Amino acid sequence: MINEVKDVLHGSVELARAMGVTLKYFFTKPVTNQFPDEPVTVYPRFRGRHVLKRYENGLERCIGCSLCAAACPTDCIYVEAAENTDEDRRSPGERYAKTYEINMLRCIFCGYCAEACPTEAIVLEHDFALAEYNRWDAVYTKERLLEPHQPKHITIRDDEVYLDVPGWGTK
Amino acid sequence: MNQQQIITLTVEVIKAGIIATGLMLGFAAMTLFERKVVARFTLRYGPNRVSKYGLLQPIADMLKMFFKEEVIPGQVNRLVYVIAPGLSLIPAIMAFAVVPLASQPFVIPFTEQLFGTPVEVAPWIADVNVGLLYVLAIGSLGTYGVVLGGWSSNNKYSLLGGLRTSAQMISYELPMGVALLSIVLMAGSLQMNELVKMQGSVWGLGWFIFVQPIAFLIFFISGLAEAGRSPFDLPETENELIGGFATEYGGMKFGLFFGAEYIHAIVLSSITATLFLGGWNGPFVEQVPLLGLVYFFLKVVFMLFVVVWVRASIPRVRFDKLMKFCWKFLLPLSVINLAVTALVIALLRF
Numbered sequence: 001m002i003n004e005v006k007d008v009l010h011g012s013v014e015l016a017r018a019m020g021v022t023l024k025y026f027f028t029k030p031v032t033n034q035f036p037d038e039p040v041t042v043y044p045r046f047r048g049r050h051v052l053k054r055y056e057n058g059l060e061r062c063i064g065c066s067l068c069a070a071a072c073p074t075d076c077i078y079v080e081a082a083e084n085t086d087e088d089r090r091s092p093g094e095r096y097a098k099t100y101e102i103n104m105l106r107c108i109f110c111g112y113c114a115e116a117c118p119t120e121a122i123v124l125e126h127d128f129a130l131a132e133y134n135r136w137d138a139v140y141t142k143e144r145l146l147e148p149h150q151p152k153h154i155t156i157r158d159d160e161v162y163l164d165v166p167g168w169g170t171k
Numbered sequence: 172m173n174q175q176q177i178i179t180l181t182v183e184v185i186k187a188g189i190i191a192t193g194l195m196l197g198f199a200a201m202t203l204f205e206r207k208v209v210a211r212f213t214l215r216y217g218p219n220r221v222s223k224y225g226l227l228q229p230i231a232d233m234l235k236m237f238f239k240e241e242v243i244p245g246q247v248n249r250l251v252y253v254i255a256p257g258l259s260l261i262p263a264i265m266a267f268a269v270v271p272l273a274s275q276p277f278v279i280p281f282t283e284q285l286f287g288t289p290v291e292v293a294p295w296i297a298d299v300n301v302g303l304l305y306v307l308a309i310g311s312l313g314t315y316g317v318v319l320g321g322w323s324s325n326n327k328y329s330l331l332g333g334l335r336t337s338a339q340m341i342s343y344e345l346p347m348g349v350a351l352l353s354i355v356l357m358a359g360s361l362q363m364n365e366l367v368k369m370q371g372s373v374w375g376l377g378w379f380i381f382v383q384p385i386a387f388l389i390f391f392i393s394g395l396a397e398a399g400r401s402p403f404d405l406p407e408t409e410n411e412l413i414g415g416f417a418t419e420y421g422g423m424k425f426g427l428f429f430g431a432e433y434i435h436a437i438v439l440s441s442i443t444a445t446l447f448l449g450g451w452n453g454p455f456v457e458q459v460p461l462l463g464l465v466y467f468f469l470k471v472v473f474m475l476f477v478v479v480w481v482r483a484s485i486p487r488v489r490f491d492k493l494m495k496f497c498w499k500f501l502l503p504l505s506v507i508n509l510a511v512t513a514l515v516i517a518l519l520r521f
Contacts, residue, residue, distance in 0.1 A: 008500070015485065022212050022484040031214045 061121030063093035068113035076106035199229035212483035239422035251323035256427035259316020273463035321416035332415025347393035367450035398435035401482035440474035
């Protein structure tokens with residue numbers, strides 16, 4: 001009998017404590033990120049949508065060597081190279097990429113293409129909102145990849161802690 | 172019928188219509204209120220896409236339900252299947268009839284010039300002298316809709332849900348009734364308005380929640396169980412019975428079950444506010460009786476908040492524990508409470 005009364009009292013106290021905990025959270029600010037209205041903050045090393053880079057003088061960095069396509073584990077990059085001529089010079093090297101396509105439906109954002117690139121032409125930047133209405137729109141063309149891409153819905157945080165430990169990506 | 176009777180009848184019919192409509196609107200508001208409050212408890216915002224603060228969300232939901240295709244599965248008992256949602260919704264609305272919203276009848280302005288005699292409107296539908304009995308009786312009628320809906324669906328989950336609900340509702344009526352008996356012993360009346368007037372004295376300390384805290388807890392817990400609210404939402408139990416008695420229902424028929432549950436919660440809150448939180452009592456209510464409406468509304472909203480708060484805090488009870496809790500704990504406790512109350516009253520009379 002005594003034990004049962006103890007049980008009841010203990011249970012009531014625990015219930016009251018549970019209610020107290022939830023009430024505390026009722027008065028705290030929600031942690032929801034209102035995505036399209038509020039930007040999402042990502043780390044600088046976040047691997048998102050690819051971007052093809054240019055040199056400062058406007059020439060394309062890509063030399064059409066297809067190393068990225070070779071490194072790609074899902075085979076989603078297609079590169080077709082063409083010769084640079086003096087009249088039509090696109091990149092500083094001998095050749096440039098005539099077509100450069102990435103199928104974003106197959107890409108797994110591993111970053112091996114950026115690793116393989118000898119001229120740092122292909123870089124994984126921070127956009128992650130890659131939904132399309134049309135399946136074929138997900139195959140990104142060279143023109144789309146070459147455009148500088150800084151959407152409003154993404155901000156990059158500057159407080160990333162760089163560990164001074166040798167490993168993948170560090171020297 | 173003379174003119175006076177016609178006017179009275181018209182006023183009563185319009186009032187009943189307004190209160191029934193108000194309860195349906197209250198259901199719509201309650202869905203939003205619950206989603207918003209539960210969202211805040213879990214650190215979310217809740218619905219906020221449909222108009223500002225998501226205020227039109229209930230209307231969007233309602234439109235969706237109205238325009239859904241009415242599917243009647245094969246092999247169901249058609250008549251019972253169609254009637255059951257109404258059977259569960261109507262008693263839920265009916266129970267509200269005896270709840271007094273304010274202390275005394277109001278005179279509608281300008282009616283003396285129009286009809287010659289002032290037209291009075293009472294802030295309740297019927298202040299019958301067995302009000303409490305009426306609430307308990309109508310409250311238990313709600314079981315029929317649920318159990319018939321579960322049975323007629325020809326689905327094992329529906330049937331299990333319906334059986335569970337009937338067992339649960341019938342069990343929890345006992346401690347609820349006994350808990351209310353201790354109030355009735357103190358007040359000496361079953362009339363709702365009398366019970367509210369009893370609580371008016373000494374600055375809210377006369378509220379029955381302070382005089383009879385154990386009866387309040389028992390009544391509120393059993394009320395949650397009878398309304399099928401969490402943590403006693405065994406009728407639905409999404410994760411074991413799919414949707415319980417409402418599994419085979421869709422569109423507006425499901426909407427009616429849904430509405431019945433929410434209106435049950437609203438009626439539970441109003442009756443708790445009436446019986447334990449002093450109903451329309453509050454400061455200056457003697458001078459301005461209309462203030463009673465405001466106080467009553469605030470108390471109901473507070474009780475609804477508590478209902479949602481409990482839902483956000485306490486997980487669902489297992490079915491055998493639910494029954495054990497009712498029969499082995501709540502019922503003896505309420506009987507002891509009743510006995511002690513009776514003893515104290517008898518000693519005070521000496």
